[in-house]
Amino acid sequence: MSEELHPFETFLRKEMIPHIWCDGCGNGIILNSYLMALKDLNIDFNKVVTVAGIGCIGRVSGYTKTDSYHTTHGRAVAFATGVKLANPELKVAVISGDGDLFAIGGNHFIHAARRNVNLQVICANNFTYGMTGGQYGPTTPLDAWTSTTPYGNVEHPFNLIHLAAASGAVYVARWTTLHVRRLTESIKKALQKEGFSFIEVITPCPEIYGRYNKMRTGIDMMNWFRKASEIRNYSDPAKAEITPERIVLGEFVDIEKPSFGRLLHGMTAKVQEKMKRGNR
């Protein structure tokens, strides 16, 4: 071994590495892909805020050398909205879990998308509440076994692509951690869009989801992704439900719409101007 350094050495908070994620967990791949996107775009790390909620993936905020914000459970999008409105110069990316964003945080998500707040939201969907012991949640597939559905899940999961598209997101994509190149390209695209973009990343949690569903290792889970994946760019979001047989991937939405920040700051300037004239 020589003194060659990993290319992301300076992008990570070294004292926090190695991270706490299990062997075979996909969260590190998402972090890797996110850093690659920032690097490719040559974005100044001082102009980026990485906001995360609570959960295994939430730890991501402690590992990146961007400014970061580890918020309370379910509130990542709400805190991020505040950051973005207070300082529109910053790129604000939310990286959080399926439970955090769509169970306790569901309302924040749909309304931020509706208002088109200029945020990049990346959801690590591992189909479960990883950190608290693998309970079922709003993305757990029907019939799946979890620590709290020992006979199989009787609830229908959200189709996050459909939810984001219907709520008004201007960019919506889904990849798995095996499609890391395309994921990076999507993150780059999202970071350059004005408005609310959403990327769902299907990611392995062999430790506490896979183990109940006959996929003991990260490779077992990634091989399931490989087998079930179908890339269908710009196909109907309503038809993008995830089943054991089929995981539809691709970009689903890419539209333009003025962001909440632009409209709000524009209106504020207009009203201030009007008041100044009125006072004269």
Added chain:
Amino acid sequence: MPLKLWRKPLDADKIKVLHGEVYIIKERCKGGKGCNFCIEYCPKEVLEESEEFNKKGFHPPRVKDENNCVLCGFCEAVCPDFAIFTVEKNCEGGC
């Protein structure tokens, strides 16, 4: 008798096959049955499992045949632990 090459591809002198040098940061790796993503998904089967333990009890991968590495960078991109990366090999004297 090998087929005679009757036409040289126009860009033959421009196309350069890249070769990679693989670096593994063993103490960071969480390899073994639990991960091994780099071994499994390297398109050129450059890596293989090893019995070696790191301090945390994981098995970092071993380079089986570095000559096959085409510097695609997938091992680096798919590693969740920032424990493997490749750099371009200097092939001036031939690889």
